[in-house]
Amino acid sequence: MELALVIGVVVIALAFDYTNGFHDAANAIATSVSTRALTPRAALLMAAVMNFIGAHLGTQVASTVGKGIIDPPDGAHGLVVVGAGLVGAITWNLITWYFGLPSSSSHALIGGLVGSALVAGVGVHWDGVLDKVVIPMILSPLVGFTLAAVIMIAILWIFRKSNPHKTGKGFRYAQTVSAAAMALGHGLQDAQKTMGVIFLALVVGGYATNGEEIPQWVILAAAGAISAGTYAGGWRIMRTLGRRIIALDPPRGFAAESAAATVLYTAAIGFGAPISTTHTITSAIMGVGATKRRSAVRWGVAGNIITAWILTIPASALVAALCYFALHWAVE
Structure with a gap:
């Protein structure tokens, strides 16, 4: 049963x-x-490949999520708590994707785990x-x-006397690097x-211990799943980030991506x-837009996004709590 x-x-x-x-x-x-620095399909392929590589560069964040958020009991009850948290996160991801809102998958996951843990005691x-x-949820958008904005101001000053056409063409190439x-x-x-x-589930199920390193198959499976999802694309949210917040040009796109990647x-x-990552790149886009003029940022769209940010943790926690009761009843 537990297996x-x-x-x-x-x-x-x-x-x-x-x-x-x-x-x-x-x-x-x-x-x-x-x-138009990249075509959509080329951009998605590049992003999928870089996602896969990035997943192999460390496990510090995995340790935080697996050990530092909740402490579920061993056995079936603990697995139900983790499963319900995941279902809550998936549900919120699908809702915000449908409405084209770039909310945080990370905070949906945290909210789901906390929500199921609370109702499970x-x-x-x-x-x-x-x-x-x-x-970090508060600081990362502010820093982004x-x-x-600082990077964009520096670009505007450094290239203030250059030919706009040549500068734009150069930043299209640079954006390939910053997007990667x-x-x-x-x-x-x-x-x-x-x-x-996944490691938390293995520990709870008795197939790993907290002192172990994350197994290689877990790293490969997670890297493959996120890469496949990335290649499938999220066109609704892409329109929001790429066009609806501000009208981006290549220098501003480069500045936003560089700042977000650094954070x-x-x-x-x-x-x-x-x-x-959603909060960070969205706030970076707002930052480069604000250097153009205050009205360049469509603050109404930005307000809807921020509302989704605020709702993410409690909403996913609520869904996870409801899922916990359903899964607990089914398992029992």
Whole structure:
């Protein structure tokens, strides 16, 4: 029975990873596609490959998700808690994808795990949630916005006397590199979150211990699932990020991607913090738009996005709580 539950949770985790890929594909490539630096299909292929590579660059974020958020009991009950958390996250991903809102898959996962743990009476590491989730959730958009604005101001000053046509053409090539860096950071961050959940399920099911390293098959499976999802594409959200927030040009696309990638690497490698790639790139796009003029940013669209950010953790927690009762009844 427990083996079947472990397998079921692993499958649900990989399904979440796949939805994470197509939900967040826009994070890495929307700016490059909107500025025509890359064709959509070439951009998706590049992003999928870089996601796969990025997933192999570390396990700090996976350790945070697998050990630092909730403390489920061993056995069937703990597996139900983890499975319900994943279903809550998948549900919120699909809802926000349908409406084209770039919400955070990372925070949907955290919210789902916390929601199912609370109704199950399972311990939540609130200090870990505060230090590794809430504080980075607030800081990463602020840093992304500010850093993108600073990079954009520097670009405007450095190239103030250059030919606009030649400069734009050069930044189209540069965007290929910055988009690849962004996709690598997405794999480094988001694939690890699924690795952490799968490892948590293995520990709860008695097939691993907390002191072990994450098995290679878990890394490969998570990397493959998020890459496949990324290649499937998330066109609804891509339109929002690439066109509806501001009208991007190649220099601004490069600045936004470079700033967001820098924040992702710093959080993952330096702090093991599971930050949202969605929040980071969206705030970076707003930052470069604000350097043009305040009205360049469509603040109404931005407001809808921020509302989705605020709702993500409680909404996914609520869905996960309901799923827990259904799964607990079915297993019992």
